[in-house]
Amino acid sequence: MHVLDLKLLRDVKRLWAQALAIALVVAGGVATLVLAVGSFRSLDETRNAYYERYRFADVFASVRRAPKTLIDDISKIPGVAAVDARIAKLALLDIPGLREPATGQFISLPEVRKSTLNQLYMRIGRGPEPLSPNEVVVSESFANAHGFVPGSPFSAILNGRKRELVIVGIALSPEFIFAVGPGDIMPDDRRFGIVWMSEKALASAYDLEGAFSSVNLKLLRDISEREVIQRLDALLERYGGRAAHGRKEQTSHAWLDHELDMLNNMSRTLPPIFLVVAAFLVNVTLSRLVALEREQIGLLKAVGYGQWTIAAHYIKFVIIITVIGIAIGSAAGTWLGTIVTTLFGDFFRFPFLVFTYSPDVYITAAMLSLLAAIVGAIRALWDVVRLPPAVAMQPPAPPHFRRVLPAAFALDSVLSQPSIMMLRNIARHPIRAGFTMLGMALATAILVVSLFTNDTMEQLIDVTYFLSDRQDATVSFVEKRPRDVVMQMARLPGVLAAEPYREVPVRIRNGSIERRIMISGRPRDADLNRIIDVDLRPVVLPDVDLAISGLLAQILGVHVGDLVEVDLLEGQRRTVSLPVSALVEDYFGIRGMMDAGALARLMREAPAMNSVNLSYDQNKSDEFYAAIKGMPIVSGVALQRMSLANFRETVALLITTMASIYTGLAAIIAFGVVYNSARISLSERARELASLRVLGFTRGEVLRILLLELALLTLIAQPPGWAMGYGLAWIMKTNLAGELMRVRLVVEHSTYVLASAIVIVAASFSALIVRQRVNQLDLVSVLKTRD
């Protein structure tokens, strides 16, 4: 081994603490990228494989009742590869031990063969026997929420008649990865489940022998989904078909897509920021570290080593440190990626997981880190290697210190000599001080961007659950009902207020951009479910006018006062033009809202409703639930409290878990920056500090001179760090916004405080380590060697 390489290894060993701190910064950047991209790709692959193997459909439609003979016509629509017609019905469930009413999505299973589409993955047990009409298979999440096993009984109100059912199997389906009940925003595993029954049993319960109420299609590749949907709608129209839709509007797929999108966007937003920040910090740190080697570089030149040999030596030095960081980061990122993939995989209840490790991610992260490190080293070497060795071997000429302020403002009357030293030192090295500050500011910024999701989640909860949707429960009906049902609901035990609600599916259009949404008609003076506009004020709608989600307005490119074209997809299916009069601040889905009377006139129908929002006395909830359980017209009840709890437990949990991982990595990076800044300042100023010790300064005083500068820079760096953090948070929020869910950017003061506190704790911790070093300063040797 060459002597220079020996020196290299010993230098790395000697500087292990600093090398490790730098390596950790690199590792933080690398791990973030590997984790985020790795987990997203794994989950995406898993979903694709799941959809593929279990034949998830492409187009979905429901009808009131269509004869099976129609299936032949449907399969002849050009581009259709497979058709699966079945019976699908919502029904109230009565589950032993459950106070609240629950809803089952009943789906028929063909008797002899497997379903052609949306096939089941059986976890336990078997499918229902055709001759045993009370046997059912239930979805796993629902079974787990109630501790159901094969053999467990429960009952359901099918078509107004109570039926005792017994579970024979527990299954998963690609169609119900996210199972969201009627009127609900979030999955509630206790109160909503999928129930698969033999076709014969379900058909006889709903008088649908020889008919179907739901049809799913698988399309050939490269086929226009739109055309197929139009033809399907035409075929189904006379049988009471509701507008067919593609995967994009299928609830489970849309939610899954949104979750994966969010992961993907996080992987595109945070890791590049982390990686660039880490690269920058490594660059600055290594360049200072190499600059410290000035005298040794001079010596190597003096004894005859060429510039390139010396440069190569130090570049190898930074490469070793960086490679250690890349190795740690790759390992940690892979590990965290596996954890996140498993966490999300469990949450989605994927029957299996496909882990993908893409080499390109590791290579990108490694290359970027190496590049940053090498450029940092070259930047420092450039200055030192060009110096004549006689000059390099001496310490740098005394720098041009000058007064920070004109002499008239005699600082020394106000400040102590150490403070003046500190200020002059900052003024003397403005670029270095600037870089250190920028490093600290970036550390604060990445913490802010990791922590802010909590604030936005709380704001979302606040607006959704306490400002806008203030009802206690939303009761959905099996079919639309005349308006006077609201009176019946208002008389239920404990009910304090009831507001009817009518939903109509529409296509809304501006020019060539269109979306399929629901318009909900509501009483003008609705007080439970209020329209909150983008300024967070409740709004009362003028007659005939339409209020739409702020995001929908953005997508369509319309403003308040503009007209939009609306295709009504129910009843007479007309196309109308409506003025947009308010933009709604909402975070889930995109939708429209109208006055109920205006909507009824638009539909040319008598006032009707699909659901009713209620508030009720919590003390009478048992009676209320019992009454609901006995109402066959009800398909389901969404309970706001449960919904909020579920939201906190699921989506919010996933988001905050990711945020916590990122916060951890950000904290490591922050610590790395601060520690390195402190350690390198110590090395750079060891001689000066030792001289002060010789002059009689105490350890504490010397330490103060060193740390005062760091403390000042750390503090000054906080406000710009907050500003950068806010900017990064804005980028992330914008990237995360989706039609299914989005947030308003809110960063609480407490988040800034917490981010700064973490940086300050990291700084204090570094200060403690540096104090050890100052105590160990060997005064004599520092003064004697190398002058």
Add this chain to the structure above:
Amino acid sequence: MRDPVFSARSLTKTYTSGEVAVHALREVDLEIFPGEVVVLLGPSGSGKSTLLNIMGGLDRATSGHLFFRDLELTGLDDRGLTAYRRRHVGFVFQFYNLIPSLTAKENVALVTEISERPMRPAEALAMVGLEARMDHFPAQLSGGEQQRVAIARAIAKRPEVLLCDEPTGALDSKTGIRVIEALLTINRQLGTTTLIITHNASIQDVADRVLFFADGRISRTHKNEVRRAAAELIW
């Protein structure tokens, strides 16, 4: 008389230190002959170190000419100077300048690895009486020992000239004498032309010639008829 190893004509060096312009060398003329031991004496800032640095290719003159045999050092670029240092010159500095992460032997090997016909590191360390300490790190050696490692490192490539800047400056008299002894032994055995800068006037007695510096010039030259042995020095 033989051809000189070094010959300088009107060698001048001006540089700025901080905000002050310093005339370190003013038109120095000089010749140094093979095998000579020359001592350079003078107060701080009189130009001794600057001259030595330029002769060693560690620094450049502002004007004038300096030849090493037929090679004009004042005309070389950085690459040329590096090659010159690598082939012909050994340095000894006041503060040893050993690499702390390398042992004595490895510090010597640092130079022998890039030389054309070096001695073995052990051999070089034996010449300065350190064969027993060659696996020690600088921090485990006394000041005198470190300086002798530096000397071993300087002579291991069998340089034609050995340039020593205050080699005893940081040492007590007893160890200083051992260091001077080592330098003279090498001069005797290898015929290395040796230039020694010192503040210690008594060292001049071991030289063939003594150059007195003042204010960037050689103010006078003294030739010793009889050289003393290092052991006879008193300081």
